[in-house]
Every structure is written in structure tokens, then in C-alpha cells.
Amino acid sequence: MSMLLEVSGVSVSFDGFRAINNLSINFAPAELRAIIGPNGAGKTTFMDIVTGKTKPDSGTVIWGERNISLLGMSESQIARIGIGRKFQKPTVFEEQTVRQNLAMALKNPRGPFAVLMHRKTVANGQRIEEVAEEIGLTASLTRRAGELSHGQKQWLEIGMLLAQEPRLLLVDEPAAGMTVEEREKTTDILKRAAQTRAVVVVEHDMEFVRRLDCKVTVLHEGAVLAEGKLDSVTSNPKVIEVYLGRADA
Amino acid sequence: MNRTFTAQNPSVLWFLAALSLFTITVTLLSEATGVGLISTSFVKVLGKTLCLCLVALAMDVVWGYCGILSLGHFAFFGIGGYAVGMWLMYARTEGIVLESLSGQVIPSTPQEITDAIGNQIFGVVGSSEFPLIWGFADSLFLQLAMVVLIPGLLALVFGWLAFRSRVTGVYLSILTQAMTLALALYLFQNDSGLRGNNGLSGLQNIPGYENTPQSTISIVFFLASALALALGYLFFAWVVSGKMGSVVKGIRDNEARVRFLGYHVESYKLFIFTITAIVAGIAGALYYPQAGIINPGEIAPIASIYLAVWVAIGGRGRLYGAVIGAALVSLLSSWFTGGGAPNINMGFYTVRWTDWWLVLLGFSFVAVTLFFPKGIGGLFDYLVRKPR
Numbered sequence: 141m142s143m144l145l146e147v148s149g150v151s152v153s154f155d156g157f158r159a160i161n162n163l164s165i166n167f168a169p170a171e172l173r174a175i176i177g178p179n180g181a182g183k184t185t186f187m188d189i190v191t192g193k194t195k196p197d198s199g200t201v202i203w204g205e206r207n208i209s210l211l212g213m214s215e216s217q218i219a220r221i222g223i224g225r226k227f228q229k230p231t232v233f234e235e236q237t238v239r240q241n242l243a244m245a246l247k248n249p250r251g252p253f254a255v256l257m258h259r260k261t262v263a264n265g266q267r268i269e270e271v272a273e274e275i276g277l278t279a280s281l282t283r284r285a286g287e288l289s290h291g292q293k294q295w296l297e298i299g300m301l302l303a304q305e306p307r308l309l310l311v312d313e314p315a316a317g318m319t320v321e322e323r324e325k326t327t328d329i330l331k332r333a334a335q336t337r338a339v340v341v342v343e344h345d346m347e348f349v350r351r352l353d354c355k356v357t358v359l360h361e362g363a364v365l366a367e368g369k370l371d372s373v374t375s376n377p378k379v380i381e382v383y384l385g386r387a388d389a
Numbered sequence: 390m391n392r393t394f395t396a397q398n399p400s401v402l403w404f405l406a407a408l409s410l411f412t413i414t415v416t417l418l419s420e421a422t423g424v425g426l427i428s429t430s431f432v433k434v435l436g437k438t439l440c441l442c443l444v445a446l447a448m449d450v451v452w453g454y455c456g457i458l459s460l461g462h463f464a465f466f467g468i469g470g471y472a473v474g475m476w477l478m479y480a481r482t483e484g485i486v487l488e489s490l491s492g493q494v495i496p497s498t499p500q501e502i503t504d505a506i507g508n509q510i511f512g513v514v515g516s517s518e519f520p521l522i523w524g525f526a527d528s529l530f531l532q533l534a535m536v537v538l539i540p541g542l543l544a545l546v547f548g549w550l551a552f553r554s555r556v557t558g559v560y561l562s563i564l565t566q567a568m569t570l571a572l573a574l575y576l577f578q579n580d581s582g583l584r585g586n587n588g589l590s591g592l593q594n595i596p597g598y599e600n601t602p603q604s605t606i607s608i609v610f611f612l613a614s615a616l617a618l619a620l621g622y623l624f625f626a627w628v629v630s631g632k633m634g635s636v637v638k639g640i641r642d643n644e645a646r647v648r649f650l651g652y653h654v655e656s657y658k659l660f661i662f663t664i665t666a667i668v669a670g671i672a673g674a675l676y677y678p679q680a681g682i683i684n685p686g687e688i689a690p691i692a693s694i695y696l697a698v699w700v701a702i703g704g705r706g707r708l709y710g711a712v713i714g715a716a717l718v719s720l721l722s723s724w725f726t727g728g729g730a731p732n733i734n735m736g737f738y739t740v741r742w743t744d745w746w747l748v749l750l751g752f753s754f755v756a757v758t759l760f761f762p763k764g765i766g767g768l769f770d771y772l773v774r775k776p777r
Binding site for chain 1: 393628631632633635636638639642643645646647648649650651652653654656657660
């Protein structure tokens with residue numbers, strides 16, 4: 141099966157510190173993947189590179205069937221070709237209603253003049269209803285996003301990603317600060333989304349990763365340390381060493 | 390106007406109603422109708438205030454809605470004034486020169502006429518040559534096009550350079566202020582081609598209407614200013630409502646998020662920066678014929694800072710807030726500094742408002758920022774409970 145995103149041999153340094161060190165990692169068109177790793181392993185930097193926020197010093201990032209290089213594209217271009225990103229802290233537009241937040245994210249022309257001339261359509265309205273249903277915010281469509289609970293904001297942001305109709309979703313710590321029930325619901329949303337697209341979840345919380353029940357990639361010092369089922373990577377001696385410190389120390 | 394537009398912008402109808410009422414009242418009570426309860430000079434003050442409200446609207450859209458604290462929008466206002474002032478001054482001087490030369494036995498050559506006009510206009514800066522930038526000054530149409538084109542192009546080029554380098558926040562404010570200062574300093578030079586610190590004067594005399602009394606001219610400009618303000622309000626209300634408004638406010642609140650949603654943030658900023666600069670230019674073109682004179686001091690950075698203060702006091706992020714702030718503060722300012730407010734004699738010290746007005750304004754600004762961060766316009770939130 142051809143890959144949706146192929147990251148190969150990518151390195152990036154900040155002031156001499158190698159945040160990403162010859163990293164190679166691939167994602168299939170429809171899969172759920174968890175990326176774990178200790179602090180400073182390069183998880184967020186990896187997302188920054190894929191979404192165009194950070195330019196790597198070397199390596200290639202190749203996207204889709206037509207093998208387009210993502211390097212040299214701006215953040216907004218990368219978002220338009222189908223990569224959505226959710227930040228660690230829920231970032232929704234708090235002054236605006238849930239509906240406005242979703243409407244802004246809907247896959248539609250993104251130029252200033254197209255947006256200025258934009259008219260509400262029935263199709264867009266239905267799409268917003270569908271997404272709201274998916275994230276369980278149907279009853280809150282007319283509320284200001286700032287009034288939502290922490291968990292609801294996280295879902296709204298995931299909903300905005302879904303509305304973008306991306307082929308790859310990068311999700312940074314979606315379960316942080318959530319209650320047990322909220323986590324379950326988040327897991328369901330992500331699993332359903334991963335049926336038709338690639339969903340990559342960066343997470344600290346092992347319990348949440350276990351719930352996702354998917355392939356796991358362990359990052360350490362900017363490179364892939366291990367890959368596979370959660371049980372197999374957690375029994376990997378190298379992973380144990382990184383997480384728990386040296387056994388002989 | 391469709392129903393959803395007014396539903397989204399309930400302030401539009403209120404504003405248009407209030408403006409119409411105000412305009413009709415002033416017109417009926419002016420000297421132009423013979424009632425004369427409002428003097429011609431006060432009609433001019435009110436007309437100028439309407440122009441200041443229009444430029445404040447532009448400032449509110451670029452700052453209050455899009456989050457770009459531009460300290461250069463009064464420069465665009467001034468450029469609009471200069472553009473229209475060039476035609477006013479040229480055409481009027483041409484009329485005077487032609488009249489004085491008409492008595493001669495030998496008709497003057499076109500070159501002699503041009504020289505005479507140049508001598509009249511540029512004599513004060515020791516020159517009689519027409520600078521290149523006056524090339525279109527004989528055409529009202531082209532100079533009116535300049536009112537739109539020069540602020541628009543300047544904003545487009547400046548904004549493109551600044552936004553593509555991702556200059557934001559206070560750094561962008563400093564950059565816009567530097568642009569304003571550079572423009573003012575350039576205009577202060579005698580060889581700038583715009584009469585240095587003399588500026589352009591006699592702008593209240595409209596060529597072709599020499600026999601029309603100022604009472605009539607003032608009311609025409611007053612009405613034109615009111616119309617421009619009404620159209621500007623409608624235009625900006627349309628821009629900042631709907632999806633465009635969502636994106637623009639999104640840029641203000643979280644630029645990176647908007648970018649990762651796939652919007653090219655720089656294009657949006659450039660669009661807002663440019664259209665507001667154009668509206669500022671139009672406001673200036675209506676203001677200076679009522680003021681009668683424009684000089685480089687008008688463009689000094691402090692003017693653009695006042696503009697930000699008006700919008701902050703009025704309440705940014707709401708269009709009527711900008712109008713209220715600009716009208717209230719500029720009218721109070723001319724009342725205090727124009728000797729309208731009585732001095733307070735405390736025996737050992739006399740408080741002269743011409744000196745103390747700025748202190749009062751400064752305290753008001755601090756008070757509003759501390760106690761009413763939403764400005765005067767925010768008070769309306771207590772009157773109107775927003776329906777869920």
C-alpha cells in the first residue's frame with residue numbers, strides 16, 4: 141500500500157540542540173497511530189515540520205499519491221492540501237459561536253474575495269449539523285465557544301479539523317485534562333475518524349494510548365526508538381530504559 | 390439589504406436612523422436654510438467630525454476587528470486631503486491668474502499662464518516650477534482617483550512587505566509609525582513639491598462656485614460627509630459580519646489557528662489594511678475642504694495615536710463605538726482647546742484648559758482602559774441583553 145505521508149531522514153537543530161535527528165516515519169491513508177515519547181523527544185517539533193511551521197535542516201517530507209514535497213509550502217497551503225492540526229491547548233475562537241467556528245473550518249474556498257462573497261448554503265448548514273452531531277455539540281451550536289467546558293472545546297477543535305475534511309489529522313494530547321467519560325468519547329471520535337483517514341495522536345498518557353488500541357511509535361531524542369503494538373513496545377528494553385531510566389543507575 | 394444582514398448587525402439601522410435625524414436637524418437649523426441657529430463655522434466643525442468618525446471606523450476595523458494596531462491611518466487620511474487639495478489649489482489659482490491676465494492686450498501664451506500659476510502656488514517656497522507630482526492637478530477626476538489610489542497603493546506595498554515578513558504586534562505599530570513620521574518629515578521639506586510646512590491652503594474655496602456662500606458650501610460638504618459615513622458604516626458592517634468577519638476576528642484572536650485552518654492570513658491582513666487605508670483617504674478628502682488648510686503637521690504621528698485613543702475610548706471591536714469615541718473626544722477636544730471651557734481660577738493657580746486638556750484626555754484614556762476596557766460602546770451591552 142502506498143503511503144500518505146513519508147517523512148525520511150529529517151533533522152532539525154535549534155541553537156545546536158538536535159530536536160529531530162534523522163527521523164523517518166510513514167503513515168498509511170487510513171490508520172490510527174499514536175506517537176509517544178518522553179518530554180523533549182521531538183513530538184511537537186515533528187508536527188511543526190509536517191504542518192510547515194518549522195523548516196527542517198535536511199530530509200524530505202513527501203505527501204500523497206503524486207509525491208508532493210511539503211517543504212517549501214506555507215502553513216495555509218499544507219492545511220489546504222489536507223493536513224489538519226489540533227493544538228495541545230484547546231484553541232478555538234472563544235468570541236464566536238460554535239457554529240461560526242465550524243463554518244470557518246468547513247472545506248470551502250479560502251481566498252479573501254471568495255470569503256467576502258460567501259453566502260450560507262443548505263449544504264454547508266447540513267455539513268455543520270453533521271460535524272456537530274459527531275462531536276456531540278448539536279445543542280451548543282449557538283453558544284459562544286468561550287462558554288464551553290474544557291472537554292467540549294477539545295471536541296470543537298477536533299470537529300473543526302473534521303470539517304476541514306483533511307486526509308491526515310495531527311492531534312496533540314487530546315485527552316489532557318479530560319474526565320474518564322470525556323476520554324472515552326474522544327477515543328470514539330478519533331477511532332471513527334481514522335476509518336476514512338490517517339489520524340496521528342501525540343499523547344503522554346499511556347492509559348489513553350491503550351484505549352486507542354493502535355500501532356504505536358516511540359520517539360526518543362528526535363528519532364524513532366520502537367514501533368509496534370503497545371504491549372510489544374512497552375516490553376521493549378530500550379523503551380523501558382528511556383522511560384524509567386537506566387536499570388543499573 | 391437582506392434580513393440576515395440587519396439581524397446580524399442590529400446597530401446598522403439604529404446608527405443610520407440616528408445619523409439621518411442628526412443630519413436633517415443640522416441642515417434645517419443651519420444658515421443655509423436661513424434659520425441660522427447653527428453657525429456656518431459650527432456646521433464645518435460637525436462636518437469635519439463626521440469625517441473623523443469615518444476614519445475612526447476604518448481604524449476600528451483594522452485594529453478592533455483585525456488586531457493590527459496601525460499608527461499610520463491618519464497618514465492615509467492626510468494623503469487623501471493632499472490629493473484633493475492639489476486640485477482645489479490649482480484650479481482656484483488658475484481661475485485667479487486667468488482673470489488677472491484677461492485684461493492684457495496681447496493674450497498670454499499657455500506657458501506664461503502655467504508659469505504664473507506656478508509662481509502663485511510655489512512662491513512661498515521660493516520656486517515657480519511645477520513638480521512632477523502636480524502633473525494631474527488640473528484634472529479633478531484624476532486627483533479624486535488619487536484619493537483612492539495613493540493611500541491604497543501605499544498600504545498595499547507597505548502591508549505586503551510588513552505582513553509577509555510576519556511582523557506583528559508592537560513591532561508592526563512601530564513600523565507604521567515610522568512610515569507616518571517619514572511621510573510627515575518628507576512633506577515638511579520645502580522641495581517636497583507640496584509647499585513644505587505651508588501646506589495647501591484656501592481649500593474652502595471651491596473652484597467654479599466662487600459666488601456660492603460658504604453657508605451653502607459648508608452644508609453640502611456636511612451632507613457629503615454624512616453620506617460617506619453612512620456608506621462607510623454599511624460597507625464595514627458588511628465586511629466584518631458573516632464569514633469574512635469570522636476569519637478577521639479569528640486572526641485577531643489566534644492568528645496561528647486561522648493559518649492552520651488553511652487561510653492565508655497575510656492576504657486577509659493586507660485586504661483589511663488596504664481597504665481601511667482607502668476609506669481613511671476618502672475621509673481626509675472630505676475633511677480638508679472643510680478645514681480649509683492642510684499642512685504636514687496634520688500627518689504627524691501624534692494624530693494617528695489620537696485616532697487609536699478615540700477608538701479605545703469609544704470601544705473597539707464595535708463600529709458604533711468608534712463613531713462615539715471619535716465624535717465625543719474630538720468635539721470635547723475642540724471645546725476645551727478652543728476656549729469653550731471656562732478656566733478655573735484657584736487663586737494660586739489658574740487651570741487653563743488649553744494646557745490641561747491633554748492631561749484630562751490622558752487620565753480619561755487610563756480610566757477607560759482600567760475600568761471600562763470595552764469603552765463607552767461597552768455600556769450598550771448593559772442595555773441590550775443579547776438573545777441566545
